[in-house]
Amino acid sequence: MKKIASIILSLFLASSISLAAQSDSLENAADLEKYREVNDFVDENESCFKCHAETKYVLVDEFFGTEFVNSLCPDKMVTRDEYYSMVHKSFACLDCHAYDYEEFPHPLSARLEEPYQCIDCHGYDENYAHFQFEDIEMEYMESVHAEQVENFSCWKCHDPHSYQLTVRDDGATIKEAIAYNNDICLSCHSDFSRFELLTDREEIDILDTHDWLPNQAAHFGSVRCIECHTSLSDSTLVAHHVQPSELAVKKCSECHSKNSILMASLYKHEAKESRRKYGFINGVILNEAYVIGANRNTTLSFIGILLFLLTMGGISIHIVARIIFKK
Amino acid sequence: MAKLSYHYPLSIRIWHGINALCILLLIATGISMYYVDPNRTLIEFSWAVKIHNITGVILSFSYLIFFISNITTGNRKYYKMPLKGIGERLLKQSQYYAFGMFKGEKKPYPITEQRKFNPLQKLFYVIIMYIGVPLVIISGWGLLLPESVIGAFMGVSGILITDVLHVAMGFFISLFLVIHIYVSTIGHTRSANFKSIVNGYGWIEESENAK
Ligand code: HEM
Numbered sequence: 261m262k263k264i265a266s267i268i269l270s271l272f273l274a275s276s277i278s279l280a281a282q283s284d285s286l287e288n289a290a291d292l293e294k295y296r297e298v299n300d301f302v303d304e305n306e307s308c309f310k311c312h313a314e315t316k317y318v319l320v321d322e323f324f325g326t327e328f329v330n331s332l333c334p335d336k337m338v339t340r341d342e343y344y345s346m347v348h349k350s351f352a353c354l355d356c357h358a359y360d361y362e363e364f365p366h367p368l369s370a371r372l373e374e375p376y377q378c379i380d381c382h383g384y385d386e387n388y389a390h391f392q393f394e395d396i397e398m399e400y401m402e403s404v405h406a407e408q409v410e411n412f413s414c415w416k417c418h419d420p421h422s423y424q425l426t427v428r429d430d431g432a433t434i435k436e437a438i439a440y441n442n443d444i445c446l447s448c449h450s451d452f453s454r455f456e457l458l459t460d461r462e463e464i465d466i467l468d469t470h471d472w473l474p475n476q477a478a479h480f481g482s483v484r485c486i487e488c489h490t491s492l493s494d495s496t497l498v499a500h501h502v503q504p505s506e507l508a509v510k511k512c513s514e515c516h517s518k519n520s521i522l523m524a525s526l527y528k529h530e531a532k533e534s535r536r537k538y539g540f541i542n543g544v545i546l547n548e549a550y551v552i553g554a555n556r557n558t559t560l561s562f563i564g565i566l567l568f569l570l571t572m573g574g575i576s577i578h579i580v581a582r583i584i585f586k587k
Numbered sequence: 588m589a590k591l592s593y594h595y596p597l598s599i600r601i602w603h604g605i606n607a608l609c610i611l612l613l614i615a616t617g618i619s620m621y622y623v624d625p626n627r628t629l630i631e632f633s634w635a636v637k638i639h640n641i642t643g644v645i646l647s648f649s650y651l652i653f654f655i656s657n658i659t660t661g662n663r664k665y666y667k668m669p670l671k672g673i674g675e676r677l678l679k680q681s682q683y684y685a686f687g688m689f690k691g692e693k694k695p696y697p698i699t700e701q702r703k704f705n706p707l708q709k710l711f712y713v714i715i716m717y718i719g720v721p722l723v724i725i726s727g728w729g730l731l732l733p734e735s736v737i738g739a740f741m742g743v744s745g746i747l748i749t750d751v752l753h754v755a756m757g758f759f760i761s762l763f764l765v766i767h768i769y770v771s772t773i774g775h776t777r778s779a780n781f782k783s784i785v786n787g788y789g790w791i792e793e794s795e796n797a798k
Contacts, residue, residue: 472633474633512632512633516623517624560755564755572765575766578769
């Protein structure tokens with residue numbers, strides 16, 4: 261009897277649980293107004309954000325008026341600020357996610373839906389031709405990640421809810437772009453909890469494996485991982501062919517020389533812009549960083565060599581005179 | 588009459604030896620870094636960087652010792668350069684190097700107990716030791732500790748200015764070195780000056796001939 265009563269009670273409870281969520285972090289509605297400027301689906305998205313932007317979500321039992329507070333896994337969180345400033349800021353959650361996600365608990369049907377890939381929307385689209393999605397796709401398919409790691413995809417590096425353009429963005433400095441780019445790689449390569457989700461390999465300590473590189477802090481702040489780890493690409497602005505580490509750049513002079521590979525990778529965008537604006541590329545590399553060997557100033561070198569030749573000439577004449585006059 | 592006199596004390600000779608060795612290494616490694624090329628290198632880049640950094644630090648200490656002892660010891664007097672009549676004195680010495688010495692004229696400013704350097708020599712030493720070397724050391728430390736360099740000066744990156752200054756001064760010192768070594772061959776004999784910076788004894792004129 262007792263058993264039957266509890267079953268009935270629990271059935272009753274289940275049907276009366278409704279959803280609510282705390283909105284602590286949404287300090288004021290003014291923020292929402294700001295988001296409306298870039299997105300037409302702000303209110304719809306709130307139905308997801310009320311849980312997914314919070315560290316906790318609340319389930320209310322309407323019958324008894326009790327609340328159950330649960331915490332949301334951090335990796336299921338999406339922050340509004342990042343979301344509304346990323347490349348797809350104008351999107352509704354349901355543009356990418358199945359409609360079934362409106363239900364909670366989210367049904368299996370929603371979870372089983374294959375996510376869209378970049379190429380599904382961007383491939384062979386004139387509006388995005390300058391990004392060369394098709395070439396990037398091909399480069400990616402040959403990369404170590406695509407070949408060696410199951411379940412890898414463009415989304416693993418391009419976070420679906422925060423990815424921004426930085427290298428191409430003239431508003432961001434090169435240093436900021438470098439930091440943003442390297443954080444993408446380090447999100448796995450210096451966070452073993454994410455890394456181990458994808459592979460059985462031992463932890464790779466980036467500081468250890470790169471101890472041959474002097475001034476590590478200066479280097480990692482001034483070059484991107486992909487400078488050394490991808491093969492140079494002609495068509496794409498950001499090379500995507502991440503190669504096995506045996507093929508990575510290890511020779512200092514690849515960067516520290518007049519024909520620095522950095523001109524074809526890190527500084528490619530700046531080089532193009534400055535060629536467009538001023539017709540030459542010399543100024544770019546000089547103002548952004550001090551790359552020994554690559555910052556060769558041609559005027560200075562010329563004056564130097566000239567002075568050197570003049571001195572040698574003067575000394576030679578003096579020597580000849582000394583020989584003639586036996587001094 | 589010329590006579591042999593002990594006028595480079597051991598301390599100066601040791602300083603000079605360390606200084607010369609450091610500068611030679613710095614020039615060789617500096618050039619290797621400035622003209623790096625994957626295909627031909629004087630010294631392999633990462634070695635060049637290491638050697639250059641270590642030698643630079645040693646040079647800084649050696650310079651510090653030179654600087655302090657040139658204030659505290661009698662060596663200071665040889666570097667004093669009264670501005671009055673300096674143009675005339677420099678001209679006289681230059682004329683001697685250009686023509687006089689070939690005509691067998693007497694040295695206008697012969698070396699004596701009171702005068703270790705002729706006016707031209709003095710000018711070069713003062714410029715190199717009080718402008719060239721300090722600037723190269725300061726800018727070098729700036730490049731070693733880039734976070735200490737001012738971010739930007741009138742829109743140009745501070746590190747770039749530091750870099751250009753360092754390279755220009757390094758080059759200037761290299762030029763000095765060539766001239767310095769060449770002029771050192773103009774002595775009592777061609778090798779006399781080199782012997783004296785090693786063993787301390789140099790040929791000087793009797794004091795009564797001074798001035
Ligand atoms: C291998 C390289 C060098 C050689 C063979 C050399 C040779 C000599 C010789 C023969 C003298 C004595 C003759 C004279 O008084 O003119 C001398 C003095 C001097 N040298 Fe050098 N030198 C070298 C490098 C340098 C460098 C790199 C510097 C400075 C950056 C320098 C600074 C001086 C100074 C300041 C004196 C005068 C020292 C004193 O008595 O206070 N030398 N050197």
